[in-house]
Amino acid sequence: MDLHEMKEQLVLMNEKLSQPFPYRDTDRIQEDYCVIFEKLSDEENGLTADFNTYCMNIAGTLSYVLREKSKDIPNGQVEMLHFSFFEYFKQYTFFEESISHYNDFYQEYMSFEETRKLLLAFLRNE
Template identity: 60%
Template sequence: MDSVIQKLKNINLDNPFPYRDTDKIQADFQYDFLKLTDDKNSLVGDFNTYCMNIAGTLSYVLAGKTSKIPQRQIEILKFSFFSWFQQYMFIQDKISDYVEFSRE
């Protein structure tokens, strides 16, 4: 367990948000984004939500407060970004073209 905690401590959460890639994704797939309803068209917000769930959960683990992690938060960790936000599936096969976004 100590090796897992050490690996988690080594995760760098200080990377800048991949705005250049999200802007490029939205430009490259502008017609696909136009097909989405307003309530389903917030790539930056949705990706931020996804990343914040991971970072928030990690902060509980590193603080030794795993019993305080909300169950819903744990359940969401089981999903990939594209599983959680299925409206963006149209970019999944091209995600490797956006290095910073893909890395995050």
């Protein structure tokens, strides 16, 4: 896929990313795994905030690319793109295998993952 095709895909992904945040599912995950969440430190126990950070990093990077300002993307923002949510926030890997049980969370995660990978390919080839 060339840069033009990738950019067209990114435009389509941008529309797909405007779904409501999966608050109900993040609450359900925390309820279903409450014993594990209770063992996490306060700094590690922020699933909703951490997932929001992951999503906003990708959405923010996408906005730079779509405005043709990819040279202005902060380095830390690009660095974070190299990691999936579960790679960056390792404390949550205990529910990675069961995320498909949380449909809204799963759909949101998959959309952002697809966008993240496409952004990395685009930035590498630009």
